[in-house]
Amino acid sequence: MLLIPCPFCGKRDEHEFTYAREAHIARPTNGEQMSDAEWAQYLFMRKNPKGVHYERWMHAKGCRRYFNVARDTVTHEIYAVYEMGQPAPAIERENGR
Amino acid sequence: MKQHYSIFTLARNAVSYHENWTEAWRSPDPKPAYDVIIVGGGGHGLATAYYLAKEHGITNVAVIEKGWLGGGNTGRNTTIVRSNYLWDESAHLYEHSLKLWEGLSQDLNYNVMFSQRGLLSTAHTVHDMQALRRRVYAIQLNGIDSEILDREQVAAYCPILDCSPNARYPVFGASLQRRGGVARHDAVAWGYARGADARGIDIIQNCEVTGFKIENGKVVGVETTRGSIGARKVGVVVAGHCGVLAGMAGFRLPIESHPLQAMVSEPIKPVLNCVVMSGQVHVYVSQSDKGELVFGAGIDTYNSYSQYGSPPVVENMLNALTELFPIFGRLRFLRQWAGIVDTCPDASPIIGKTPIENLFFNCGWGTGGFKATPGSGHVFAHTIATGEPHKFAAPFALERFTTGYLIDEHGAAGVAH
């Protein structure tokens, strides 16, 4: 069970949070000009990486704030948490992980 | 020629202390090139190879597997087989599969222990019952067996299920698919592997794909940990890793990977003679031939490639199990594990062409891929062999995420499995 460092409340068990999926997917403001295929990229296509995933969590049973987490999808190691609107930090992983 | 399996050969080999059995499949080194390479040696991939040979006469085929055959979700699921799907597209595909299941042991000459013991899907609210009726009526009109049981009939069919009206979510009724059931998961991989090998297909284990060879938008082979292998066509069937493979080929999929956990209890004498699934209380359970109760529920919420899983899911699952079956409370659970399921936004798979010519993907089966194994392999083999989707596969093309023609089985599936 993950121990997630909420940037507003501190470390809490995963069951206090709601997972809110991939982060940094900006909603297109020009949807009307986009092709169906381009719109599908925004709507459905996901990175789903094996390794560092930049994702959103909401502290549902706490402050109810959304924030970003950089987490390894294999080891579940959490590299960084950062507030909404901040850019994704580059994560350099040690070799052999 | 393969040794035939039967009680007679078993008895004959007993005389020689079983010392004359031969390998179920060879372990060849990869050839420089094949007509078709199937990436992924799970049930779906092996079935695809088997049907390529059997139905289409294509035998210059390699199945390459990064680990051991059946080591992904084939060997990690709760083995439920059914075809009681709401939408026509799904019903056709899964019923196609169920029909193949019904003769599979004989076709493969490998007992996959397909046990059509009946599958009960319970409803716990008025709304649940409405959804259940909608599904059953649709299934019936698709020519598939399904029936509605009321509370008393449910209690009679599965007496150990708590049908008390005072339960937190009392059983209102259930749908029953008598042809549904369970099978022996590993045997499916092994049986297809043996059958494919007998038809000349190379099965290559411990060989991981590290990239695709693509020329002018067309796939011409794969790079692997055992060298470069050429191919006219490549079919990718890698549950739990399709996003990674798509990334290697340069496109994205509408897929997220999550752990799906399952557990078994200690083995006990027969006590549960059907499969029971509940979407509302959220658990599904059957009893294996060995006597273990085999159960599972929903996926872990977050993207993960860890085959371990999170404990709250375990707690909820065990809780749901004892809620439906109070007599199981004192039993003990023996083993818990997880597989990685690739989930699509509409809870339906993707089968067919990709942006790369001659590269085909079969993925996104989510929580329900095991039951589809024969059908998936069958329609995917057709798709690869002919270059055009099988009629049952056509609606499941990647294209649907652009047009919006989704096959949304979320509500209808009730519970993941």
Next chain:
Amino acid sequence: MSQVNRLPHGGRIDRSKPLRFVFDGRAYDGYQGDTLASALLANGIVLVGRSFKYHRPRGILSAGAEEPNALIQLGQGARSEPNIRATQIELYDGLIAESQNRWPSLTTDFGAVNSLFHRVFPSGFYYKTFMWPKSFWMKYEHFIRRMAGLGKCPTEPDPDRYDKLHAHADALIVGAGPAGLAAALAAGRAGARVILVDEQQEMGGSLLSDRHAAIDGKPGAQWVADALAELRSMPEVTLLPRTVAFAYYDHNLVSLMERVTDHLSPTSPEALSQPRQRLWRVRAKDVILATGAIERPMVYADNDRPGCMLASAAQTYVNRYGAAPGKRAVIMANNDSAYQVALDLVDAGVSVAAIVDVRESADGELAAAARARGIDILVNHAIVSVAGKLAVREVEVRRMAGDGKSVTSDGRTISCDMVLSSGGWQPSVHLFSQSRGKLTWNQDILAFVPDRLLPGQNNHSVGAARGVFSLSGCLVDGHAAGTAAATAAGYTQSAGNTPVANAQPAHGPMRALWLVSSTAPLGHKAKHFIDYQNDVTAADVALAHREGYRSVEHLKRYTTMGMATDQGKTSNVNALAMMADLRGISVPEVGTTTFRPPYTPVTIGAFSGIDKGDFLDPIRKTPLHSWHEQHGAPFETVGQWHRAWYYPKPGETMHDAVNREVKAVRTSVGIVDASTLGKIDIQGPDAAWFLNMVYTNAWTKLEPGRCRYGLMLGEDGMVMDDGVTSRITENHFHMTTTTGGAARVMAWLEDWLQCEWPDKKVYLTSVTEQWAVLGISGPMARKLLSEVAPDMALDDQSFPHLSFRDGVVAGVKCRVYRITFTGEATYEINMAPSYAMHVWRALMQAGEKYGITPYGTEAMHVLRAEKGFIIVGQETDGTTTPQDLGMDWIVSKQKPDFLGKRSLQRADTKRPDRKHLVGLLTEDPNEVLPEGAQIVAELKDKPPMEMVGHVTSSYYSPNCGRSIAMALVRNGRNRMGETLHLPYEGKVVKAKVTEPKFYDPEGARING
């Protein structure tokens, strides 16, 4: 016969407290401190069970959690439990145990017929047969299932209760042997918060069975007692005996199961006053794994005869329990530890006929001591057969050939009643491996040991758990790890000195001999068991190899090796090593299977704790729930809510009651409890902008005091919720959602605001439970309201439809919304929940003269369906667009953007022939279609036939005097007047397609 094999003295049992117990219907005596296994052995009982497949007679192999054979059905009735290890059952007075998997009795088991046919039952035989005739598998399976399984499931629900607890620790120490105790002392003295757990009833681990160990100048047992006393005196240290750490999850979360009352008679007051077991979730900064090691049996011919035992287990029974497993032992070993066992046995008066050492020489200190005691030592020898079906009678030993792969003819038989073997020790790496640490092979001790940790986990294996078997090594390890854990957590007090052990005899090298040859080829005569419980033999491993099931996972799955209830604790390494030999590669190249939780099986019911029945999921009730209850209403489950469904009068059926309620609303006035509606308070200068984005229609021009219906789409363009939202003031809105969708909508809105539009000034508060809602509806509603709210102006001018007013109703400050879900003039009266009952009663009283009729959710559904109003989740299913519903009118063409807008333009979503919401009128007006009925345009004799849609809502409408239905039908709006077919349950009903409006289509009744 009373405790024939109880030693005259010694052991940690309390001989002043005799206990009586029953095994297979016969009473025996034991002592406080016994396990069931030690008590059975003390009574000379060696046959305790039957194996899974061949039903071979089996005895007790071990003295702990690794036991594969001695599985017992414990207790009776609702408290009966299958498959419990006799080695882990603490004896209590009145304990009742039964052997399993045998019929009619343990000594005469008809299932043992399998043993006769064993030749045709090798691993995987079932994959090769039972395929003909095709239809017979279910019959074969029926038989196979009955032969399989072990114990029996109770037939009644578990009457006991369970508990859950969450805890944090600086150091969680698993295992209270010398290493664990040393770690706990160090960390505890330094001031750290320590939880020390041990699966056994008594802490001390190996020191409890060791008669020679001394630490800090004290006998081992005394040191344990002193250490525990010191730990108990530390306020930050928690000692949990009888507690198994069974699972290790992400980020250092470990699950424990504490057996609180399992050692007590289950019906004793002491047991009944406590939870039976307690589930702990411990988040620890550091986890110290002092889990010890498990001895491996040697794989020799017929090594499963009752009386075959692990050498260390015999030592434990003798030293700790004062029970001799037999009178005369033959010991076989590939290492020196078994020599200490021989010495201890002899000291206790148990005869040791011979030590059969597979090594070429035995020259160590211990061997010398054994020789000095006159024990016959046969080096380079092996046991090649074990005679005695229900109990060991004698063994045959032979000198081995040079390579160890065969035996010579040089040998003899030795009579004995037990065969003790030691094939070396495998550290208990289960939890380390579950923490996703990587293992490495240590060739010196022929075992897997912990290597690399997964990032994000923090644990340290100490002592035998990492292959350090010497007592002083364990103490040094434990002390260092305890000190380090405390230091890392910031504690600076002294951890004290490292405990010092007395000198222990040195151990010489082991011999890797994974399979002890017999006189016949493998599999021909005798059986060499590897996995006892699942009856997997060395010949099965060879067969798996022969047939190509060579990867460790294939080996496991094909033979079922390691998949029994002991999870291969004594068998995995033996099987892997044998496969390595067959493949000509090293053991680590074969690899290990993944260690899965739980370490030992844990009770399913303990995971529920009290969260079952009504506590499975919270039940949400409205403030008027008790009134509904008193008036006989059954409740409908909607999400977690219980809503009044209908209010039957005496003698009324549901149909009668609903008809009466529906009619009352159309003719006079009805009252409904709508408190479950989701409500969200939305404030801020950008609130109107926000509503414009989340609803399909326009909101900026809505005046304060007015209400508007809104439809909410997902980004995929599909309808996700609906409701009426009112503008309270310029920057303040009150949104309502569906009952079931409230939480989802709240999360959805928060998501967009916080993540996509963080600059917008909009603030959301869920107020679902802050407002109770009573709806009065019908032609007399206005009159009724005027009587209880005399100060409110209710004429259409002052209080028009789709507006709200604040006022006093029945003396209570209320906010009244004039909106309708019935098509009648309706006032939804909102107030603080605590006043709801008062206002409801006042309305009931004042409305009596109008025949005011409470109506439930069913009547509400009929009323809205008569008007063609949709219910999200009923008319929609996540694949329905506003256009599908014929609600294009609510989708703004002017707004540049709103959620879901772009998706409505996709090729499939803009198709004109999608499924449309239509009305259906059955040919027979009394025929009420079932909701969910499928619709067919071209009827065929039998399925399959093409479906064009389904019935979403269907009721009998007393106001229309006939049945009505709504349906989603492909191209439905272009099928008006067409007759469609609805085949279900053996009949076909015909129905005509109409507009989905059945009553008052012009909306004339809205003003009463």
